Amino acid sequence: MTKPITYYDIKFTTGLCSSPNTWRIRYALNIKGLPYKTEWLSFLEIPKVLEANGTPKTDDGYTLPAIVDPNTGKAIQDSIPIMEYLDAQYPDTPQLLSAETKEAQLAFINGVGKKVNMTRFPFSIYQIFLITLPEDQGHFRTAREKNFGGRKLEDIEPQGEKREAQFEAIKAALDAAATAFDEHAQGKTFYGGDAPVFVDTDLAGTFMCVKNIHGEDSELWKFMIAQNGGRWAKYIEAMDKWTSGQ
Ligand SMILES: N[C@@H](CCC(=O)N[C@@H](CS)C(=O)NCC(=O)O)C(=O)O
Structure with missing residues (x-):
């Protein structure tokens, strides 16, 4: 066993x-x-x-x-x-990153998948700081402010016109994801078709971060799951049976 x-x-x-x-x-x-x-x-x-x-x-x-x-x-x-x-x-379990699919999957993950994650990230970074453990806050602030060119975490969430532009960037990234899914999965639910593959763990993972960090009532979550005719709300629902922890 x-x-x-x-x-x-x-x-x-x-x-x-x-x-x-x-x-x-x-x-x-x-x-x-x-x-x-x-x-x-x-x-x-x-x-x-x-x-x-x-x-x-x-x-x-x-x-x-x-x-x-x-x-x-x-x-x-x-x-x-x-x-x-x-x-x-564990070859008898679903194969998520097979040799034949690796190149295409990594191209999605390092391209469109990364864009979806990175376009929402400026909205998340300070919210993540707020949920880090007290003992981690110094480390988190130092490391992440360095990644953002020395800007204070409190100042990274875009405001005004920049905020609108950032939402547009998320929309463009999700449009690209929808196009890639349509080409690859031809109408099926997951990037892998009837069953999820590595790409699905990546894209759904970004959505789950937004849900867990910002909450289902947040502007960001509502905006993201409403894109592309609401397909991502259905997608996350389909992935739901694999979200619970052990
Ligand atoms: N390439 C790695 C990246 C992992 C990574 O950067 N993890 C972050 C959390 S999202 C981390 O553990 N950071 C440790 C730290 O900031 O001290 C992977 O995909 O596993």
């Missing part, structure tokens, strides 16, 4: 998964039906725990998602290698 995989996710005061990268693996484990248990880590705990359990470092140091599989002793971080490991190690 498969022993539960340890899956590391980032701990926020809400207790909800709020990182698009960790959402990819949370969805993947649920879609594959693999037993797992979530270990929630503060930002400050991530390097300590990953170093202690022997997870190899990447160029970005230690980040989440990460897993430890007690069935093989493997400790891995970074969503794409984790996804490939789970496909290879």
